[in-house]
Amino acid sequence: xxxxxxxxxxxxxxxxxxxxxxxxxxxxxxxxxxxxxxxxxxxxxxxxxxxxxxxxxxxxxxxxxxxxxxxxxxxxxxxxxxxxxxxxxxxxxxxxxxxxxxxxxxxxxxxxxxxxxxxxxxxxxxxxxxxxxxxxxxxxxxxxxxxxxxxxxxxxxxxxxxxxxxxxxxxxxxxxxxxxxxxxxxxxxxx
Amino acid sequence: xxxxxxxxxxxxxxxxxxxxxxxxxxxxxxxxxxxxxxxxxxxxxxxxxxxxxxxxxxxxxxxxxxxxxxxxxxxxxxxxxxxxxxxxxxxxxxxxxxxxxxxxxxxxxxxxxxxxxxxxxxxxxxxxxxxxxxxxxxxxxxxxxxxxxxxxxxxxxxxxxxxxxxxxxxxxxxxxxxxxxxxxxxxxxxx
Numbered sequence: 001x002x003x004x005x006x007x008x009x010x011x012x013x014x015x016x017x018x019x020x021x022x023x024x025x026x027x028x029x030x031x032x033x034x035x036x037x038x039x040x041x042x043x044x045x046x047x048x049x050x051x052x053x054x055x056x057x058x059x060x061x062x063x064x065x066x067x068x069x070x071x072x073x074x075x076x077x078x079x080x081x082x083x084x085x086x087x088x089x090x091x092x093x094x095x096x097x098x099x100x101x102x103x104x105x106x107x108x109x110x111x112x113x114x115x116x117x118x119x120x121x122x123x124x125x126x127x128x129x130x131x132x133x134x135x136x137x138x139x140x141x142x143x144x145x146x147x148x149x150x151x152x153x154x155x156x157x158x159x160x161x162x163x164x165x166x167x168x169x170x171x172x173x174x175x176x177x178x179x180x181x182x183x184x185x186x187x188x189x190x191x
Numbered sequence: 192x193x194x195x196x197x198x199x200x201x202x203x204x205x206x207x208x209x210x211x212x213x214x215x216x217x218x219x220x221x222x223x224x225x226x227x228x229x230x231x232x233x234x235x236x237x238x239x240x241x242x243x244x245x246x247x248x249x250x251x252x253x254x255x256x257x258x259x260x261x262x263x264x265x266x267x268x269x270x271x272x273x274x275x276x277x278x279x280x281x282x283x284x285x286x287x288x289x290x291x292x293x294x295x296x297x298x299x300x301x302x303x304x305x306x307x308x309x310x311x312x313x314x315x316x317x318x319x320x321x322x323x324x325x326x327x328x329x330x331x332x333x334x335x336x337x338x339x340x341x342x343x344x345x346x347x348x349x350x351x352x353x354x355x356x357x358x359x360x361x362x363x364x365x366x367x368x369x370x371x372x373x374x375x376x377x378x379x380x381x382x
Contacts, residue, residue, distance in 0.1 A: 018275075056246075084209075084279050088306070092327040113281070122330050134364040139313050143334035 004035035005180040009076040014041045014067070014099065014119075018085025021050035021057040022165045023113050027079050028052035030172035036179070039075070043093055051083045061133040067095040072102030077179035082114020082164075099155060101125060107187040109178035113171055115148040117141055125190045130156040139179050158184030194196075195226035197372040200267040205232045205258070205290065205310075209276025210262035212241035212248040213356045214304050218270050227370070230255040231268070234284055242274045246326035258286040263293030268370035273305020273325060282313040292316060302351035304362055308332055316381045321347040323354050331356040349375030 011031050015024055024040075031038050035073070040063050042048050047060035078100065080087070092094040101123040103110050112120055113159035117133040118140065120126050127145030132154045141148050153162045153170040160178055177182070202222050206215055215231075222229050231254050233239050238251035263269070269291065271278070281287040286291035292314040294301050303311055308324040309331065311317050318336030323345045332339050343354045344361040351369050369375070 085275050087288075088275050088327050091330070118327075118331075121334070136279050139282070140309075140331045140334065143312070143331065143336075145334075 005167075005176055006031060006034040006076070008035070009179065010037045010039060010074060011077050011079070011179060012041050012070060012072070012075040013038055013079045013104050014090065015048060015061070015081050015100070016043050016086050016089045017048050018051050018083045018089065019048065019081040020083035020086070020114055020165060021052040022168060023081035023083065023097065024050060024061060026168045027081070027111070027172050027175055030044065030176060031033045031079070031179075034176050036076070037071070041065050041067060043067060043071045043089070043096060047074065053087065063074065064158065067093065067099045070099060072099060072106055072108065075103070075108070076182070077175075079108035079175060080110070080112040080116035080119060081114045087115045087118040092121045097122045104187050104191045107158065107183040107185050109158040109160065109181070109184060110187070111178070113162040113167065113177040115132060117161060119188060129159055129190055129191065130154055131138035131161045131164050134164055158187035159187065196367055197222060197225040197227035197267070200370065201228045201230060201265060202268050202270060202370060203230055203232050203261060203263070203266040204270045204336065205270070205281065205287065206239060206252070206272050206279055207234050207280045208239050209237060209274045209280065210239065210241050210272040210355060211274035211277070211305055212243040213359060214272035215241060215252060215289070215336070216358045218272070218302070218363050222270070222370075225367050227267075230261070231256060232261045234258060234280070234287060234288065237287055242276065245253045259285065261290060263290060263297055263299065266294070266299070268300035268366075269294045269302070270366060271301070271307035272290050272308060273301040273307045275306050278306045279308040288313045292323060292382065293332040295378050298349065298374040298376050300349040300351065300372070301378070302362065302366040302369070304353040304358065305355055308352060318381065320350055320381055321345055322350065322352045324352060325355055344373045348377035350378065350381075
């Protein structure tokens with residue numbers, strides 16, 4: 001239990017139905033292992049279901065707060081799991097997009113994997129940022145002004161992105177590192 | 192059986208697993224009712240499954256040809272059903288994107304509903320076009336240079352787009368109309 005990097009830190013994990021199962025559970029475990037308290041934030045205060053190998057996952061995930069009550073000021077950072085349906089639903093919800101944008105306004109670390117960067121496009125925070133994503137989202141990120149690269153994990157001033165579940169180990173390491181570092185002033189410039 | 196508008200015309204319908212069930216079956220019926228022969232084109236030569244009210248649909252759809260063997264020159268037009276997972280998979284496949292692009296190069300009518308315009312973004316044919324889509328895809332279309340409007344069906348020189356299954360009646364009517372008209376020279380200018 002010594003040297004846990006996120007002791008006394010609260011981290012928000014924003015997701016809704018259809019998140020890629022491993023992309024929620026794996027970062028959550030990595031954060032908790034480092035001493036963080038993780039709150040799952042969603043669109044409604046009811047359990048959400050992941051997506052695993054082409055079907056709905058068995059065990060639902062408990063939701064702690066909704067985007068209507070959660071406040072970015074209370075969290076040290078934000079993690080966005082992928083899956084195709086999950087970010088598609090989040091980006092279509094104005095309150096969810098505002099919640100994400102709030103972390104950038106405060107200079108707090110934000111991590112997005114796979115299709116999750118779609119939500120960042122709607123938050124209008126990707127212009128000029130170095131990022132990666134699932135390959136199908138590349139064009140949308142480039143059209144939104146991001147500098148897209150094909151690497152397992154990309155860190156740009158508090159913004160952490162990865163391509164797919166195969167990148168989770170590298171993703172989790174950088175998620176912990178960036179949140180441990182705290183505020184990144186340059187994050188604010190993207191808003 | 193008199194006055195069928197698409198007698199002796201072959202129409203391609205491109206989809207893969209996760210298409211919105213109604214957005215494939217309803218236009219297919221409308222086309223067949225007007226005398227067209229409809230070929231379902233997909234990534235692999237195996238049946239594909241739709242998405243219906245939050246779950247995989249029961250009955251698979253037969254695939255006639257793959258994007259590796261089908262040729263846009265043989266069809267009078269192309270229909271792209273939506274669903275979230277379906278166009279996400281198609282846009283990530285280079286051959287599928289080339290197949291779609293082929294219809295624009297030939298000035299042939301193309302119809303896309305819901306999330307299907309994602310594939311058109313990767314085909315790089317939306318710049319300057321007046322279009323609609325499912326609301327979550329709006330930002331990606333605007334960033335790609337499209338002029339997005341919130342209407343049940345939008346027709347721009349052979350390009351037909353609609354927002355969601357609720358628009359199918361208006362969508363189908365315009366799909367039939369544009370394909371009956373034939374080549375639209377202005378479609379070529381978007382390539």
